[in-house]
Structure formats: structure tokens, C-alpha cells
Amino acid sequence: MSLILIAEQVLNGLQFGIMLFLMAAGLTLIFGVMGLINLAHGSLYMVGAFCAAAVAAATGSFALGLVAALAGAAAAGALIELVVIRRLYDRDHLDQVLATFALILIFSEGTRWVFGSFPLYLDVPPALAGPVALPFGIQYPLYRLALIVIGLVVAAGLFWLIARTRIGVQIRAGENDREMIAALGVDIDRLYTFVFALGAALAGLAGALVGAIQSVQVGMGEPVLILAFVTIVIGGIGSIKGALIGALLVGLTETLGSVFLPELFKLFMAPAAATQTGASLSSMAIYILMAMVLIWRPTGLFGARA
């Protein structure tokens, strides 16, 4: 196991974590500000990927595809907020889970109805294709490097939005005391629609970016959704900083665990058995991480709520 391989795996973990952050940021905002469990967040990720694939296929431009993913997912998010989600704020979490689960089914079959049952084609733009040489002889896919950069830029933009702008102040205030900021004359309905659409757009962006190196197909959002929930529980619900740290922790644990646990078991087990035990244990690794964080800090790393 060379140092180059280890460095490469750390980069892989970072890239995975950053993409997870785009999903988790929206989820944690929606949960934190509106107190809503949105299971349909993975569907918005899928909507983004399908919009990007359809527009990229029609125009031949990946950049236009990304724009379409942002716009399509934000529009879908705003629409479901206005039509469905708005009625759920005062209901308990079980009703929210039920209604947003229904949305998953509606989105999945709706997408299949529009785009057909076969996966769509979406490839990385030619300018970002192929590997790039990094210092110390590391060969790394350029597109994945671009994903890390885009993710970090979005993260910085989000921190700026929350910490420095008027709308950010309103979001933070809405998180703390909804009645009070409504009394101060902030249109809370519009704020909620905005936050929901913002979260949806981030999920759609992640779907489009990841869709280019994965498979754009119905149901692609659900596995990511589970990881995104683990991330926000680790990071602390409602905290953007927590979502970032949590996403990086989950990304690194997942990637490094799947590589190094089988190697670790090989030190004292037969190779075939070690591979299988290691693979099984590594798929548990993030849940073990979550359990440990929750024992140490029951509200997550940066969670404020009890």
C-alpha cells in the first residue's frame, strides 16, 4: 500500500464528502429552519440529474445542463413546497414522512413516465475528461478535482449567504423563533419557499454533477438520501458548518474504510475471508461513526437543539 494510493484515496474521500455536503446542506436547512423531514430530497437530486442529462443531450452543452439542473430542481422544489409541503409544517413528523415518501413514489414514476425506463446518458464535458498529474506523481481524474473545487465554492457561497446577507439573517432568525420574525414583518411563507427552493437547487446541482460520472436513472437519489441523513445527524441538525464537517467525515470514513479495513483484516485472516469481512464491516463504518458521535454529543457535532 503506497503513499500515493493513500493520498489518492484521501482525495476520493474528500470529493465524495463535498458532493454529500451539497445534498446535506439543503436537507439540514429545511429541517433546521422549517422543522420538516423531507424524504423527497433524493427525488430533487434525481430531478436535477435528469434535467441536466436531457438538456445536455439536446444542446450538447454540459454547462447548460448544469443551469437546467439548478433551475429544474429549484422549480420542482418551489412547486412541491407550495402544493404539498406548506400543509405539513404544523403536522407531526410522522405525517411529514408519510407525505414526502408519497412524493418519492410520485417523482420516481413520473420521471419514468417522462424519460422511460432506461438510464440516460450524461458524460463529463470533454474539457474536464481524463486524468491530470498532481505533485508527487499522483494521477487523478480532472473532473473529480473540479467537483471538489465547485463544492468548496458553493460551500463558501452558502456560508456567506447565511452569515452576511439579509436573507441569511432572516433564515437564522426563522430557525430560532418563527413567530417573532413573522411579527417583525418578514413574509415567512415566502422565506420558506425560498429556503426550500435553495435546498432543492443544491440537491439538483449535486445530482447533475454526480450524474456525469454515475448512472442517471430512476431511484438514484435514495441511497444518497440515507447518507445525507446520516451526515446531518452527525453534524447537528440545522447547522451548515455541521453539514460540511459531517459530510467530509462520512466521505472519508466510507472511502478509506472500504479500502483499508480489508487490508487490515488481511494481517490476521485468510485473504478471501478478510475481503468479505472487511467489506461487510466497512459498510457499517459510517453508522458506527454516527453512533459514536451521538454517544459523545447527543445533538451532533454542531447541533444546538436538545
Added chain:
Amino acid sequence: MNFKTLAKTVAMGGAVCAALATAAAAEVKVGMITTLSGGGAGLGIDVRDGFLLALEQSGRDDIEVVIEDDQRKPDVAVQLADKLVQSEKVDVLTGIIWSNLAMAVVPSVTAQGKFYLSPNAGPSQLAGRGCHPNYFNVAWQNDAYHEAAGAYAAADGSKKAFVLAPNYPAGQDAITGFKRGFGGEIAAEVYTKLGQTDYAAEIAQIRASDADILYYFLPGGMGISFMKQYSGSGAEVPVIGPAFSFDQGILGAIGDAALGVKNTAHWSKDLDVPGNAEFVASFSEKYGRLPSIYAAQGFDTALLLVSATAAADVTDADAFRAALKAADFQSVRGAFKFADNHHPIQTIYMREVIKEGDVVTNRLVGPAAEDYADPYGVDCKM
């Protein structure tokens, strides 16, 4: 999402058809349980469309098909099977795509005296100790593609293989099958999570290894993700795989990244056997897309059913079973017969992914394993 279609074959008339139809007096009712919604729907739709196409072309109007969607869920499949057997009173069942669903449904319906014709799943359990006289697999035993690929790689001069599969029974079977056929050295054996979408970590390991061939079994979306990431990574180990990751339904989504990859299958659209060109042409014309292996399997399953119902009455179980076993039909894969465990003896071919105009598809390279029969038959006592 409950989905139900009642498809009845259209009468086409004609003296030949009438003669065929009179041979089977009673009407035959077929229950098809397959995956028509969700992520794996492409496979089930292809099997269904191939099956219905063959029925339509046979001109038989005494075969009724009830189609149900299992949503790729074993519990749903079991409920549907109960319904088809008890209230629809079907004589023959077919359609299941996934091995875990087949394991949940097949033993119980065959124990109730119904016939089951598998158009896809071929778990080793049902080929060996769990074989049943009323169970016929018209596709392949699960090991076939993998073992043939291993044999081909070894014959092709590869010495050291890197093998990759998801950590679940079919994935472990795939690796076992490949190793059995390959016989050479294994550089590393890596198990991924089922449904994993990011393979950066595994690809880095492949690049760091000294393997001269990469074999992977990642069906459906997993394979699409892997191949796209692999081709952009700068790794240069040549790839070989089973057709599940390189078939018509998903090649469009992988695109140029798959060009040149070798893959094993029992059928290819350019296979030069009687009836195959007609099948490809009529399927493309009717459905507006090229047929996949799954479509070919559905087509063959219906041909087998039609041949058996023409030769024997379905209510006479022994005669009908013998008629199925005889496999008196012209398969689009060429020579076909059943081994004693009711699994095919057939040639597995090597195909190569190429581009025809704008369409990414497969061309035939040559046989990878001739007259392949699965190794589980010895455990089958019936």
C-alpha cells in the same frame, strides 16, 4: 403503483396457425411476474416485450397472459404469485428477473404443481439440490457468463486478474464462477456494497495493482457508474465482463466509455442462426429500440411455451413436462437443449462493444465456452 395489464394475444388466422391451435384443446393461462417499475424496470420490460412479440407471431389465440409488476420486491412477488395461482388459476408462471425474487417464488409455485419457466434468473440453488421437475430455466444458470469469461480470458493469454463484484450472493457466485473458468492468479478480489455508485477507491486499487485483466460483475446502474468513472481515471487494465453490464439497455447510458470492452452472453443481435435476424428486425420495428439479451430471453421463453403447448395439453402434467424438456423450438441463440437439471446446454459467446453509426452496441467475437452446462447439475436429484 399496482400495475396490471391483461394482454390477450391477437388471432392472426391462417391454416398453419389453426392447425397448431387445434393440437392444444384447452386454453393455457400464463402468469407473468416481472419488474415493470422502479430502477430495474428496463429488464422486465424487455422480457415482457420479447415474450409478447413471440406469442403474437405464433398467432396463438388460446394463450392468455396476465402480467403483474413485482416492483423488484420479494414480498410483492410472493403475494402476486399467490394471487396468480389461487385466484387467476394460471397453469404456467414466468417473468422473474432477480434471483432473490426467484428464490422466494419458484419453490412454492412448483410445489403447488404449477410450471415455472425462468426467462432470466438462474440461482445455483435451483440448478442443484433445489431443482424441481416443474422448473425450467430458458436463459442460463447464473454462473455461465462468468465461467465462460474466465475461460476466455485465460485462453486469451491473461495471467493475473483483478475481480470486482458487489458483496451479495450473486456477486460471490460471479467471482467463484470467473475463478473456476480462469484458473490463473488473482491479483485482488474486491467486494463492493450493493448499489454502490462511487468507485474511485476501487479504481485507484486497480491502477495500483499489477493485474493484466479486470473482470467485474456490476449489474445495472452500478456498472454504468463504474465504467464511466473507470474510463476517465487513466487506468489501462483491459476490461472483460458479463453482458449484464454491457447490454443494449444500458450501453446508451455508458456511451463511448464502453467501446472495446469484451463481454460474454448466450446471444448477440448479429448471431447468424435461423430466425435471429427476423427477431431483431421485428422487435426493432415493433418497439422502436434494439433488443437486449433480456428481450431475446423473453422471446425464447414464449417460443418454448408455444412449442410445448402445441405438443401436449397443459392439464396433463407429465406429457407437458416432457414436451418442455424436448425444447422443440428454434431458439434465437441457435442450438439449445435442456440438461437433466432443466437448465440450458448452450454456447456462451464473447461480444465486443462497438459503435454502429451513432448507436453503441455489441458485435459477436466468437464462442467463449461451447456447449456449456452448469456444474450444479450433479447435485440435482429428480
